[in-house]
Amino acid sequence: MLLFATTTFASLSDTIDQVQSKIVKIYGAGGYRGMEAYQSGILISPDGHILTAYSYVLDTDYITAVLADGRHFEAKLVGADPRLEIAVLKIAAAELPYFDLHRAVKAAEGERVMALSNLFGVAVGDEPVSVQRGTISVVARLEARRGVFETPYRGPVYVLDVTTNNPGAAGGALVTRRGELIGILGKELRNSLNNTWLNYAVPIDELRRSVEEIRSGKFVAQRDPQADKKPRRSVDLGLLGIVLVPDVLERTPPFVDRVRPGSPAARAGIRPDDLIVLSGDHLIQSCKALRSELEYIDYEDEVKLTLLRDQELLQVTLRPLRDVNPPKKEQP
């Protein structure tokens, strides 16, 4: 049993040694209060391509990459995808150990993983970066609600149960216990819904295409089709015929005070004292939240609301345009 245990550790430390050889410490701009001038990256080609986080650290002509063996290289920024917050750097080197992004794997909830990064810049010179162990807490999407996470990234992430996302960790590797690449550690993110820090990595699957395009020089920064864009003309409470209770508190619950007769709201059966709790699938926690939520709905679209009336949840659909002015729409 003792032999078993020691050899298990030996295999894990072998794995870590292999992974360490592919991790890069990156130094660049910053150094001010609260803005560290360093981050982490991974080698993704034998000839010196480095995948890292796109951040202010790269906002300089002098980016230094330090390999696991302590060699220093000046790194050039090949390109970046601001939407995914990743960048590709290049150093003049050859025959380097590297992660093949095509051989990256997926992980599931409960999987034991390791995160390797230069968090807090603890590793200096040829010192290997810090290794943390943890578990995939959940695979979740960040897009849930607008403004919850301050990042343009809207895809799935691996949420981790260990404090990985610290200053300097962005761009580090998330790997399996066998050393297979799973994802890239993201920047520090605060969850504004419950005021906690989020520890996460972005799956390689989400990044691969962008990285290839950047490397081949074909990358064109694109607007996210799913981006939170307000329509030119959106619906509002007046258009729907809803008058809410006076908005006097920081979080006034959106109770309906009055419904204008003949309005879309009246036709949908909304009544005074109904509490509006959902718009589409978005939870509405206050009068303010409802008003801003409606700004994202085009005035030509249906508005789906869920009401709470006497402990019962009711779904209603409001058709502002059709209900307000049905004949006009039919006219040629």
Place this chain on the structure above:
Amino acid sequence: MMGTKVFGCFLLLAASCCHVAAVRAADDADAQEQAALQAAVNRVAPAVVQIETVGGQEKVEGVLFGTGPTTGLAVDPRGYIVSSAFNFLNKPTSILVRLADGRRKSAKLVASDHSRMVVLLKIEAEKPLPVCEIAPQHEMRVGQWAIAVGRTFESEQPNMTVGILSAVERISGKALQTDAAVSPNNYGGPLVDIRGRVMGILVPLSPDASGGVAGMEWYDSGIGFAIPMEQIRQVLPRLEKGEDLHPGVAGIHLKGPNLYVGPAVIAACHPQCPATAAGIRAGDEIVEIDGRRIVRGVEVKTAIGRHYAGDKMRLTVLRGKERLEREITLAETLEPFQHGFLGVLPMRTAEEKGVTVRYVYPKSPAAAAGIAAGDTLVSLGGKPIAGRIEMIEQISALEPGAAVEVEVRRGQSLRNLKIVLASLPELLPPSDLPPATDVRKQAETTAPRVGVVSMKTPEYANEVLGYVPDAPASGSPRGVVVWLHGRGGFDRKQLLAEWKPLCDRYRVILVAPKSKNPAGWMATDAALVDRLLTEVNSKYQVDPARVVVDGYESGGSIALLSAFSNRESIRAVAAVEAAPLTPPLENEPLHRLAVYMASAAKSPWAAAIERAVATMRQMKFPVVVKKLGTASRDLNAAELAELLRWIDTLDRI
């Protein structure tokens, strides 16, 4: 040589074969472990629900309150769900529950358990809710797997964090402890074992603070707590009926200062408390609770802590040689305790017996009974009075309205008086108080340094200016005032010029530390105050009845914090232009605390100070309110002299 090399190669080969096999085995073990963790979560997942709330306050106890989804666990097919009280502290208008299959239901908060900080919710379920198997507490072993499960992310799957069971029977036996990451992401969710059985419900808790957000600062720190599911199941029927549960109070005060040392001897019982009602009284030593042996004071606290108000406890006490067994029913709250007052100031002389009256408060019970300055109080309730401090303690343990028999000597004549106690005065004393000591002086035998001294302690970097009036009059110990400055620190010369004459006149040691942060004091500086008091006590003979913490602005807030957290040694607090950081704790029969609150009409803290005064008065602390005019400022010379005069009357009886 050759042989060794071959042998060496062989060994290497064998080792590498073994290595490959071991790696495969380790991979298998990893895979199995992972599968087990996932299976455990899958077993509870159907019962783990997401909770969303609408409306509610933005801040709770000064902590910004998130609006984010939280977690609950179905515990009864009829639609009952338990969650952490933390998730509802902001008193939301409406609660929505999102079941594991995605259906949303509106929920009602049925009842709260204020002792274990869990709540019970109810939804109208069309079909029975899935419920989980409960892990029996006797099977739990420290070191076993513990998985914390929540449902707060945008995913079909619940979120899980993995760790071990770090401890059982934490926080008065009410909580399990785990090193799995516990945070608002899983508060209200289950802590499950490797077999997918529910061990407990995750809640923020703190061993030394109560209240809803206590323990939140420890999120994701490796210190997480869960209320054992077995305990919750026992109270579910009561919660289902809508009964709120509260921590139980016995009204017992144990002899301190250190509850970890020595037997559990009762120092005082609240006059109207479950213990007094059961015939338990001061001096009794608690030796058993509910059949469990009690060795130290702290075990009594733990034993009471796990009980609810209304629970019965069986106490076995020793009274002298007698062994008594009493059943007490714990209360939810006690009537606030108010200290009794006779109406005299004692002389501070080292008389063997009795207390000589220095001053009689006008309109006090003592005045009404005809006691005059110069009289000597000889006995109380038929027992000789040992001295000033003992008499303060005896009278303080009684409430206003209590009748006492006092024997008074005037010249050669002795009189027996029956006096009904009043409450401590909330007025500042007149300017013509007679001195508390004889004028005859006598040097201390071992003379520590007097005059202006540095009282810096090795543990703290803070500079500490001290002023010690010279050798006191015969037998009269010195009072202590720890003064905490406001914004901008203080000027040494100016401070001494103001304080020195007053310190000399009233025989008070001044201790004035400087904050390390020029912007002001931090809550953690209360520890510095305690340390300085210990230091002064060890070097000088201090009058325990006149130990005061005084502060201006943030210094005043720290003074209040110190006073309420160190009731054993601090007898009064003076806060100038300062509001308390935390609500005051209840008044104690054993320890008096007088309060002086000075504020200006246009003080930025005016409203908070007013609220604090009202709360403290409600809790029956004697509060002197001093108005400083319109603009916010520190005390002027006349007001400081008046404050010191008030301090001079703190040994009032």
